[in-house]
Amino acid sequence: MTWQPTPLEEQRLDKLASLQEAGIEPYPLRVERTHTSEEALALFETLGEGEEATVTVCGRIQSMRDMGKTVFAHIVDGNGRLQLFVRREAIGEEGHRHFRKLLDLGDFVQATGTLFRTRAGEVSVQVSDWKLLSKAISPLPVVKEQEVDGEVVRYSAFADVEERYRQRYADLAVNPDVRQVFRTRAQIISAMRRFMDDHGFLEVETPILQPLYGGAAARPFTTFHNQLKQELYLRISFELYLKRLLVGGYERVYEIGRDFRNEGVSFKHNPEFTQMEFYAAYWDYNDVMAHTEQMMAYIAEQVTGSAVISYQGQEINLAPPWTRITMRDAIQKYTGIDYMNHTDAESLAVAVQEMGKARGVATQTPPGASWGKLIDGLLGDFVEPNLVQPTFVTQYPRDISPLAKGIPGDPLHVERFEFFIAGMEMGNAFTELNDPIDQRQRFEMLQQMYGSDDEELNPIDEDYLRAMRYGMPPNGGFGTGVDRLTMLLTDKTTIREVLLFPHLRERE
DSSP states (O other), X not given: OOOOOXXXXXXXXXXXXXXXXXXXXXXXXXXXXXXOHHHHHHHHXXXXXXXXXXXXXXXXXXXXXXXXXXXXXXXXETTEEEEEEEEHHHHXXXXXXXXXXXXXXXXXXXXXXXXXXXXXXXXXXXXXEEEEEEOOSSOOOOEEEEEETTEEEEEESOOOHHHHHHTHHHHHHHOHHHHHHHHHHHHHHHHHHHHHHHTTOEEOOOXXXXXXXXXXXXXXXXXXXTTTTEEEEEOSOSHHHHXXXXXXXOSEEEEEEEEEOOSOOBTTBOSEEEEEEEEEETOOHHHHHHHHHHHHHHHHHHHHSSSEEEETTEEEEOOSOOEEEEHHHHHHHHHOOOGGGOOSHHHHHHHHHHHHHHHTOOXXXXXXXXXXXXXXXXXXIIIXXXXXXXXXXXXXXXXXXXXXXXXXXXXXXXXXXXXXXXXXXXXXXEEEOOOHHHHHHHHHHHHHHSOXXXXXXXXXXXXXXXXXXXXXXXXEEEEEEHHHHHHHHHTOSSGGGGOSSOOOOOOO
């Protein structure tokens, strides 16, 4: 769509032309900054009586008050806010006129001057020289601030939430709270990486473009390599490549990166998302549970200062030990159904429908759904919303867990857990299957169980099976979504608030 300037943009374009006519370069090549706003304020506090300090600071103009001979302006940079005190006597008639008449909110400027404290008590820069760094053609959304009960409340003309996501750059520019969310996200990833490194894990990178997809039940995005004339897939999981590295001799590996799943979107789903997966030789899922609860508590402490957090008004304690409950017990607790009394899909579907009718709620029993899928549906619909405090749900159905080791003496369940916090599924883990014969049989069973058009059907990865035949050590594996963890630690209810550029539908 071709840009058509608005009346306000036309005014700013006129100012741009006037600046250029006056010989002022609106987008200069060089910048000279000696101090950030934070550094300038700290420097002032070190000055003794009668001492002066000259600084050169840069930032975006956030506010301007034109008092005639004097202009008060606030600039913001990545470290904070600082006031500029611009007097005609200090910078000359022409420089003062250009500052007053040709600059706008949103412009980036460089200002040189001495630090002092105004009569109102605010540390400021008494400007002796200034330079335009970037002329803003489009005005930023207007944000008004008001102090209520000692807290700053912001009222924004940028009220359209979807527009905030589409123009995240403008959202960040006017909302410091939004900027803080993404600083916190970075801190979460840094803390996660430190914890893994400190526990002997090696960070690795595996292919994003893959000739086969696998490791999760999801539909992939497809693409085509023109030179190789080969269809490729964006990965849906790191799992099968990371476990190949265990075969190669590494004992503890992890990766933090993007996965891509061509499926629905919701408040907790985005087509591309950030995940951390790890695999540890000689661990089982009990070892993984212990590591998980320690890691999550550590991340919370590093980021928020405490393992006890608040999410949507609920206090949540991430400190170990966490609650552990089997899938069977959890579903019986919240639905009244003991699914072991219904060990085939047909009878379980009937039991689910009868339970729904008795409760007056809609239940989903898709035609052809396997026994395990029906159980997983009960978990998502009736159990998950109740798991506010950190909880491990263990022992999942075998038919929806093709990469997990079975429980001795139990042909229907495997050593798998998912963990839940604040009513959200936060991660998935197994005692990993390392028997290549059993693994092939599991893959072949899925090919027969699912229709060829089932989006959760993965192709059989012969190269992965070949790697397993070389010998894979017993191991425990784990995956967690960084986005949902960020939602939890920033008290956000939708994944779009913690993604810088979430995927949105095209405009009508």
